[in-house]
Amino acid sequence: MSSEAACVNSNDSLPTSTGAGATPPRRFAALADRFGATASFLCAVHCALLPFVIAILPALGLGFLADHAIERGFVVFACTLATTMLVLGFRRHGSGKALALLFPGVALLLAGVLVDFERATTLHAALVTCGGTLVALAHIVNLRLSHRHDENCRH
Known part of the structure; x- marks a missing residue:
């Protein structure tokens, strides 16, 4: 038995249909959390480095990264994704x-x-x-809380 098969997710018994109020399939939820964590971390790196590299972005053809509208759009997307996935995660694992x-x-x-x-x-x-770092960490914590190990789990 593979280590992945030996582990049980805490939402195994929950519905996986996409109807109103239903929990999304656990693979999608895990993928969305991983995507959110990666995107939030990259956003944090981008925001930390932007003041230092703002002068060279146009020379590299990346001047659009310094656009405030792009940044605001990304922040709204990241906040919406994180809030949705973490609220659904809270419904699965019950931890705040x-x-x-x-x-x-x-x-x-x-x-x-x-x-x-x-x-x-x-x-x-x-x-x-x-803020981006905290949101990325929240996604990672949500992933960890959504994954429940049993005695057969090897990782």
């Missing part, structure tokens, strides 16, 4: 640990995009970097 990371992360992200980027570049970068 991931939500405890999510809510301050979303607040920091939203505060960061509201800060005047031109006047407070460092504050903007710090807020969105910390």
Whole structure:
């Protein structure tokens, strides 16, 4: 028996249909959490490095990465994905640990995009970097909480 087959997810007994109020299939939920964690981490790296590389982005053809509309759109997408997946995760595992990371992360992200980027570049970068990191960690915690091990689990 493979180690993956030996492990049991805590939502095995929950419905996997896509009807109203149903829990999404666990593979989709895990994939969405992994995607959200990766995207949030990349966002945090992007926001941390942007003040240092903003001058060379146009030369590399990447000037669009410095556009505030792109950033705001990405923050809204990341917050929506994270909130959806972590609320569904909470319904599966019942632990508020991931939500405890999510809510301050979303607040920091939203505060960061509201800060005047031109006047407070460092504050903007710090807020969105910390917020993106917290949202990424929330996705990772949600993944860990959604995966329940049993005595046959080998990983």
